[in-house]
Amino acid sequence: MSPLIVTRYTGVNCLGRGVDAWWAGLRARRSGLAACDFEDAVLDTFIGRVAGVEEVVLPGALAAFDCRNNRLAWLGLAQDGFSAAVLAARERYGPRRIAVIMGTSTSGVLSTERAYQHRDPGTGALPAGFRFAETQSTSSLAVFVRSALGLAGPAHVVSTACSSSAKVFASAARMIDAGFADAAVVGGADSLCLTTLYGFRSLELLSDAPCRPYDAERNGISIGEGVGFALLERAGAGAVLAGVGESCDAYHMSTPHPEGLGARLAMERALAAAGLAPAAVGYVNLHGTATRTNDVAEGRAVRDVFGPRTPASATKGAHGHLLGAAGITEAIVALAALERGFLPGTANTRALDVETACRVLIEGEPAAPRYVLSNSFGFGGNNCSVIFGRA
Amino acid sequence: MKAYIDGVGLLAPGFASWRAARPALAGEARYEPGEMPRPTAEILPPAERRRCGDLVKLALHVGTEALAPGGARAEDLATVFTCATGNGEVLHQICETLASATRDVSPTRFHNSVHNAAAGYWSIATGARAPSTSLCAHQGSFAAGLVEAAVQARAENRAVLLVAYDLPPPAPLAAVVPCALPCGLAMLLAPEEGAASLAAIELDLASAGPETTLADPALERLRTGNAAARGLPILAALASGRAAHATLEWLPDLWLGVSAAPHGPR
Numbered sequence: 001m002s003p004l005i006v007t008r009y010t011g012v013n014c015l016g017r018g019v020d021a022w023w024a025g026l027r028a029r030r031s032g033l034a035a036c037d038f039e040d041a042v043l044d045t046f047i048g049r050v051a052g053v054e055e056v057v058l059p060g061a062l063a064a065f066d067c068r069n070n071r072l073a074w075l076g077l078a079q080d081g082f083s084a085a086v087l088a089a090r091e092r093y094g095p096r097r098i099a100v101i102m103g104t105s106t107s108g109v110l111s112t113e114r115a116y117q118h119r120d121p122g123t124g125a126l127p128a129g130f131r132f133a134e135t136q137s138t139s140s141l142a143v144f145v146r147s148a149l150g151l152a153g154p155a156h157v158v159s160t161a162c163s164s165s166a167k168v169f170a171s172a173a174r175m176i177d178a179g180f181a182d183a184a185v186v187g188g189a190d191s192l193c194l195t196t197l198y199g200f201r202s203l204e205l206l207s208d209a210p211c212r213p214y215d216a217e218r219n220g221i222s223i224g225e226g227v228g229f230a231l232l233e234r235a236g237a238g239a240v241l242a243g244v245g246e247s248c249d250a251y252h253m254s255t256p257h258p259e260g261l262g263a264r265l266a267m268e269r270a271l272a273a274a275g276l277a278p279a280a281v282g283y284v285n286l287h288g289t290a291t292r293t294n295d296v297a298e299g300r301a302v303r304d305v306f307g308p309r310t311p312a313s314a315t316k317g318a319h320g321h322l323l324g325a326a327g328i329t330e331a332i333v334a335l336a337a338l339e340r341g342f343l344p345g346t347a348n349t350r351a352l353d354v355e356t357a358c359r360v361l362i363e364g365e366p367a368a369p370r371y372v373l374s375n376s377f378g379f380g381g382n383n384c385s386v387i388f389g390r391a
Numbered sequence: 392m393k394a395y396i397d398g399v400g401l402l403a404p405g406f407a408s409w410r411a412a413r414p415a416l417a418g419e420a421r422y423e424p425g426e427m428p429r430p431t432a433e434i435l436p437p438a439e440r441r442r443c444g445d446l447v448k449l450a451l452h453v454g455t456e457a458l459a460p461g462g463a464r465a466e467d468l469a470t471v472f473t474c475a476t477g478n479g480e481v482l483h484q485i486c487e488t489l490a491s492a493t494r495d496v497s498p499t500r501f502h503n504s505v506h507n508a509a510a511g512y513w514s515i516a517t518g519a520r521a522p523s524t525s526l527c528a529h530q531g532s533f534a535a536g537l538v539e540a541a542v543q544a545r546a547e548n549r550a551v552l553l554v555a556y557d558l559p560p561p562a563p564l565a566a567v568v569p570c571a572l573p574c575g576l577a578m579l580l581a582p583e584e585g586a587a588s589l590a591a592i593e594l595d596l597a598s599a600g601p602e603t604t605l606a607d608p609a610l611e612r613l614r615t616g617n618a619a620a621r622g623l624p625i626l627a628a629l630a631s632g633r634a635a636h637a638t639l640e641w642l643p644d645l646w647l648g649v650s651a652a653p654h655g656p657r
Contacts, residue, residue, distance in 0.1 A: 116486035125563050132567045138477055138506050138527035152644055156528040156535035159506030167524055171539060178392050178542040180596060194489045199501035246522035248514035254502040265520055379502055380511025382523060
């Protein structure tokens, strides 16, 4: 496939609005995680909540889409000149020639959770204002973003749990290559909800502290929320989407393969798609969830592919685990590392687990990688690795 | 862009399989809806079959059927799963639990709640480590899945299994979700013509609506009552053995044109 250029990217998470704000946090190894204060959840855990989502008001024409997830998306579209860049692309290609491919895991489920708290006591019916298609439906985010940007091309949502918004790069690249679009808005959003907070509690995967990826004392994840977008075009100024690798573990619904077999396949396939030798990659943004099982298995897979010296780090201690938005968020971290010449460290982590097989940077360091890779792995054993390169 | 349909799987009210559905879809026999036969999903190990729920069984059942004619090996295939409604039963159970005092979500239900649960069980059942994606485009989920599968078959020069599936959710979701009938529809897509090819299809975004409807009122109720059944006009062309063009709605202002050239009855 002919390479695509990432001509613009942006996002919002608990580190801040826009990539400069996140980058300041990542440079300083700051964590945006705080003790859980979401709705009425009573959980001994830390979360990465985005400030101000509650105050977002969608414009009248988009009001039907109102839910926490689409509010986050609306915040994201307003950062870093992203909407303006898409509107300029719309002028160049026409609205039907720009695809919108989004990733999310839980979409607007918070709206459904609230609707279930307000059922009719007699009939059990959901409240009259509940809108399934525009909020709960997994497709809502793509339809919302397409409407907000005035686009009219193909659109769908990829929902493969925590790899969702990494796989959007593969889906968009294939669609452009086949001639169904000339450009694509890719990205993803996931927002805090009781389903994931209490769901991960049931699996005993929530840390009681800000998560510490690859730390000897790590004990689970910190759930965050956020959004990220990228504009992909065949030409323009920006980093190159060099290759994407996708795989399945074929092992377990919620536990990664212990040797990181699926993770290794995803990285190897991304290298093959990019036509690169492992040594060409100068930084790996790890999935690094800070669960005991993920980090050991992923570290082995990274070592098996890249050897023990390639610098890697996990940034979930800074912004939390963004689930369906993790892929795009960490792709943007890798893009920023590539373009700004600095590899972020691993926030909150103090001492690496001795079982860590790959080289994890606790502190960030200046570097000028030619290529960077970002890993995202999800429930159902669904894996994706994305490689970006300097133009 | 072109692709080949090398296998079909179908389960719906009155349709126990693609083979059983062909006379009615061809207009040669009357369509008698009735109940949808229970999906067996024998491909799943017993322990997983107990845990996975009806929606996953439906997806795996039709996916398995689509592989049969050409003897494709499941472990080699990339997969595209597409579902409009998601798992209504699991959503209902989790939201009920979250509205209760304990909020004690079941861990199995939680991992079954992900949109790619069927893909995960498929991978575990078949040992497939090939790329797999899971999509949603509301009522256009079949069209989006068909394009994703066809472009992947082309880009990677490999066969891709498309599985579209939806089940009506329980009350109170049933009142707000546009899914009235159950249906699973799978297609094995190949980039090149092979011995098992049933039809060539050509996809385009140049078509304008309205979407193609089915003449039989009961079949049309099935087509409009389930997002996976939006693929039935393509199967009707295959069943009749006559070339046909079907227009599928992807989004309210975007249509997918599918020109199907069947190879005649086999």
